[in-house]
Every structure is written in C-alpha cells, then in structure tokens.
Amino acid sequence: xxxxxxxxxxxxxxxxxxxxQRKLLQESQENESLxxxxxxxxxxxxxxxxxxxxxxxxxxxVAWDEVTSVDIVRANVAIRIETDPIYLFQRNCQRCGALxxxxxxxxxxxxxxxxxxxxxxxxxxxxxxxxVKLASTEGEVVVHxxxxxxxxxxxxxxxxxQDVSALIDGDILMGIDRVTLPGGKEIQGVERINxxxxxxxxxxxxxLEAEVDQLWGWMDTEISWRCKEFSCRCEQKSALPLDxxxxxxxxxxxxGPPANPPSDSASAETTTPEPSSLPPLDSQTPPI
Ligand SMILES: [Zn+2]
Numbered sequence: 391x392x393x394x395x396x397x398x399x400x401x402x403x404x405x406x407x408x409x410x411q412r413k414l415l416q417e418s419q420e421n422e423s424l425x426x427x428x429x430x431x432x433x434x435x436x437x438x439x440x441x442x443x444x445x446x447x448x449x450x451x452v453a454w455d456e457v458t459s460v461d462i463v464r465a466n467v468a469i470r471i472e473t474d475p476i477y478l479f480q481r482n483c484q485r486c487g488a489l490x491x492x493x494x495x496x497x498x499x500x501x502x503x504x505x506x507x508x509x510x511x512x513x514x515x516x517x518x519x520x521x522v523k524l525a526s527t528e529g530e531v532v533v534h535x536x537x538x539x540x541x542x543x544x545x546x547x548x549x550x551x552q553d554v555s556a557l558i559d560g561d562i563l564m565g566i567d568r569v570t571l572p573g574g575k576e577i578q579g580v581e582r583i584n585x586x587x588x589x590x591x592x593x594x595x596x597x598l599e600a601e602v603d604q605l606w607g608w609m610d611t612e613i614s615w616r617c618k619e620f621s622c623r624c625e626q627k628s629a630l631p632l633d634x635x636x637x638x639x640x641x642x643x644x645x646g647p648p649a650n651p652p653s654d655s656a657s658a659e660t661t662t663p664e665p666s667s668l669p670p671l672d673s674q675t676p677p678i
Contacts, residue, residue: 393468395461396506396607397514398442401452403434403465405473410434411639418634423547427632428454428540431465443506443515458514458537459561464503464609466632471498479635483617485624494615496630502610510605513537519567522601527589529572533598536567537606545580562598563587565606 394400410433418424435452446453454462470477478493506514513520519534538546542564563584569577577586587595611630617623630636 391468391472392439393465395442395457395464396503396609397444397458397461398440398505398511399438399444399452399457399461400440400442401438401465402436403431403469403472404436406430406434406469406637411637414634414637415639423544425540425544425547426634426637427462427466428543430637431462431469434469435465443511445515455540458506458539458606459543459564460506460537460607460609462540462543463611463632464607466636467498467501467609467611467630470636474638475499477630477636479631481615481628483619483622483624484626486617486619486622488617488619488622490615490618494613494628496613501630504603504608506607507604510537510607513605520601520605522598524594524597526586526594527591531572532570534567534570535565535598535602535605538564562595562602565602566598 391403391405392400393403410430413433414426414430417429418426432452432454435454438446438448438450438452441448444453444456446456457465475498477496477498479496480490480493482489509520514537517536519536522533522535523530524533538561546560546564563580566583567578569583569586571577577583613628613630614625615628616625
C-alpha cells in the first residue's frame with residue numbers, strides 16, 4: 391500500500407499484523423515513554439517512495455524521528471485503514487463521567503487530510519521557523535513556529551503526564567520555537583511559553599492554529615458524540631486516541647471489562663476490533 395502524508399512524503403507500507411502487536415505490548419511494558427504512533431508506523435514501513443521535504447532517500451527507510459507529527463498521525467490512520475478501517479473505543483463523558491457503552495464507532499476512511507502549503511514544505515526542509523506577528527497582551531509579538539516532530543511529541547507526553555490541562559493547545563505549545571516580545575526579549579521553553587499563552591485572549595491560539603494547519607498540513611481526527619445517559623445527553627468532541635486500543639491491544643496492567651466482547655457468534659467478522667478496556671488519555675497519546 392502507498393501512503394501519502396500531508397508534507398508530500400510518500401512511502402510503501404503494509405497493514406499491521408499480530409507480530410507487531412506482540413512487539414508493541416512487550417516494548418510498551420519495557421519502556422514507559424515509548425512513542426506508540428512512531429513505533430507502530432516504523433514497524434509497518436517498507437520503503438520511501440518519495441521523501442517529499444525530508445532528507446532521507448527514495449528506496450530507503452523513513453527516518454520517522456525527522457517526520458512531522460501530522461505526517462505520523464496520517465500514516466497511522468492510513469495503515470489502520472488498511473488493517474481495519476472501523477475503530478471502536480470508549481470515553482468518559484465530560485459532564486457525567488459515564489463510560490460510552492456501547493463503544494464509540496468511527497470509520498477512519500471518513501477522516502480528511504489537507505496537505506502542507508508549499509511554504510510549510512520549504513520550512514520542513516530548511517528547518518527554519520515561520521515568524522507570525524500577532525497582537526498580544528504585551529503588544530505586538532512575533533511567534534516563531536516550527537513543525538512538531540516526534541521528539542516534541544515525546545516531550546508533550548511528559549508535560550501532559552504531569553499536568554492534564556496542558557493537553558489544551560498542546561500541539562500549538564510544541565509548535566512554538568520562541569516568542570519575541572516588543573522590547574526584543576525572547577520567551578523560550580515549554581513552561582514559559584505556556585504561561586505566556588495563558589495570559590492571552592481567546593482569539594490568540596486559534597489564529598496560531600489556523601497558521602499551523604496551513605503550514606504543515608492537517609488531519610481531521612475530531613469525533614463528535616453524545617452521551618447516552620438518559621439524564622445527561624451531553625454533546626462533546628474527542629480527539630482520536632492513538633493509544634494501545636488503536637493498535638488493537640488492551641493495556642496489560644489495567645483491570646476492566648474483558649478484552650473480548652461477550653459473543654456467541656462464531657461468524658463475527660474476525661477483522662472487527664475488540665472494544666477493549668481502553669486506557670484513559672495517557673502520556674503516550676499525542677494531541678490531534
Ligand atoms: Zn454524560
């Protein structure tokens with residue numbers, strides 16, 4: 391199968407198999423900060439067809455460390471579509487806390503992708519940042535944007551495991567290299583940039599988001615759903631979780647409902663993923 395990513399990277403991939411799942415389970419037990427989406431796409435990569443803006447060569451392997459997070463997400467969704475396009479997962483309602491039962495069901499083929507702009511592709515290649523002037527509480531600032539790559543995805547996971555609220559705008563946070571204040575002073579580092587963003591009005595981050603989506607490309611992975619609890623019915627949105635459940639593997643250490651749904655039907659399609667006891671948003675879930 392041929393996979394095209396938002397940056398223009400095209401690679402030859404294959405669906406995941408049982409051996410990949412076994413490897414993933416073993417590695418995730420041994421290494422807590424394992425970046426699942428990167429590791430899984432590595433396993434399913436056969437060779438580069440067109441490197442797009444990256445420095446690796448056609449015919450060789452994809453150096454996934456260099457690749458942008460939106461490309462990694464796209465690659466995961468494309469491989470999962472080839473493996474099994476229907477994905478079942480569970481979430482707790484944001485209002486009443488009830489777990490979705492039956493699980494939410496999404497058809498991954500419906501998720502859209504938008505390519506990176508030519509300017510964005512050029513910046514991925516040159517590793518330069520894009521300067522965006524914006525009005526802020528400190529006056530006009532310059533925000534220097536860079537594409538989030540896998541090492542920033544790992545860093546974001548660490549930040550999120552300490553502070554769940556950092557999930558909000560996490561992709562933007564990791565996509566800011568630095569901010570230049572009106573006097574020329576620069577703000578750098580995740581925590582300082584996060585504090586700066588906290589002081590801004592509601593329109594600040596959406597402007598950056600629009601810029602980021604255009605530059606590096608975009609993958610729609612938002613799922614809208616409604617709580618089924620009779621007294622709640624809350625409408626909400628969740629990001630597609632790229633966690634162990636996405637790879638058809640239930641977390642080994644958590645208790646919960648059995649990994650296999652009770653079924654007396656031997657004719658059940660073997661390709662249907664198990665509504666496994668899915669982990670909550672954890673440190674390995676990238677923001678999408
Ligand atoms: Zn609810």
